[in-house]
Amino acid sequence: MYVIRFAARDFRNLEEEEIFPCEEVNVIYGDNAQGKTNLLEGMWLFTGGHSFRGAKDTELPRIDPETGKNLMGTALALDFYSAEREQSAMLQIENGRRSAEINGVKKDTGTALVGKVRAVIFSPEHLLLVKEGPTRRRNYLDTALCQLKPSYASVLTAYRRALMQRNALLKEKRERPSQPADTLSVWNARLARLGAQVVQERQSFTESVAPKISGIYDGIARGRERLEVRYCPSVKGGSTVGEIEELFMQELSRTSASDIRSGFTSVGPHRDDLDIEIDGVSARSYGSQGQQRSAVLAMKLAEAQILTEFSGESPIVLLDDVMSELDRQRQDYLLNHLQGQQVFITCCSPETVELQENGMRFHVDGGAVYPEEF
Ligand SMILES: Nc1ncnc2c1ncn2[C@@H]1O[C@H](COP(=O)(O)OP(=O)(O)OP(=O)(O)O)[C@@H](O)[C@H]1O
Ligand SMILES: [Mg+2]
Known part of the structure; x- marks a missing residue:
């Protein structure tokens, strides 16, 4: 358009x-x-x-x-x-x-x-996508996925709600340790089921967008450097929703004692990141100003390509x-x-x-x- x-x-x-x-x-x-x-x-x-x-x-x-x-x-x-x-x-x-x-x-x-x-917008504020912590990078994936798949938005909302409820329960257990243990396993199962879907969608989206980002970066940097993006889950392993769910469940049980102490769920898609590397090292820690800017631009232009494929028209x-x-x-x-x-x-x-x-x-x-x- x-x-x-x-x-x-x-x-x-x-x-x-x-x-x-x-x-x-x-x-x-x-x-x-x-x-x-x-x-x-x-x-x-x-x-x-x-x-x-x-x-x-x-x-x-x-x-x-x-x-x-x-x-x-x-x-x-x-x-x-x-x-x-x-x-x-x-x-x-x-x-x-x-x-x-x-x-x-x-x-x-x-x-x-x-x-x-x-439309796709790049403004200097977007440099934080590379410079800051993982929240903005997760948002980059979630925003794109919500546009492409409305069903993803509802799974993500349900996951966030379940996470809030599990965290509230963790705090309650910290205050009153005598509570029955089974309520936590109910929330673990719910979180694992929803979280596995979020992780799997983000992973497969990253697989489709990563080559586009690398290709555009290659053009910007004239082939002098190589950029790679990779989804980095806090629960490692598994590629199908079922496998991820199982591994997530195990992690939630393994970490529940420490989660109760901290009152916070320490694993799951809310802790995941998107690794951005230039020539094998983290763009966030080692990238120059120009490299970081080029990386964000490549991510934004790749977003435009995805939207073009999805809607048949370039934004x-x-x-x-x-x-x-x-x-x-x-x-x-x-x-x-x-x-x-x-x-x-x-x-x-x-x-x-x-x-x-x-x-x-x-x-x-x-x-x-x-x-x-x-
Ligand atoms: N509501 C408003 N009414 C009138 N002027 C405004 C309003 N909002 C912003 N401005 C003025 O617009 C100007 C900034 O415009 P803009 O941000 O588009 O600048 P720019 O050309 O992009 O500059 P830069 O190169 O510094 O980014 C400022 O002078 C500001 O005071
Ligand atoms: Mg300006």
């Missing part, structure tokens, strides 16, 4: 702006604080998600320079090509409430847009501030070698912009957007 036209009124520092991007690479450049990220954020909102910067909806309408307060509302419009036809969407945010319109049909909530416009790729810390060859790859999808890339440096060989450029200056075709 691709965006044909995007328009924003009173959104962030954009008063009344409209762009007609090309179907390939669109570079959005300008100095700091001019409105480049705002432009991407406005398009992203059409996915139905929240601001990727964690902003509240009441902060999105333009601040009135006279009063210094946010205006009451903002309006965004997106014309796009998807499902072999031109479509149009509108999104209004009034007093922090979203309403939408899709192909002329009014909807009461912004969530009505979910699934109509698909819009939004890359915010991706260029800094990357050498010329890596920048060249992003500007000139991402084919078959519409890409928006923001950057500040004029030297980087010069590397772009095809597509369109937009110069953003003080909330005004100027197209530059070449």
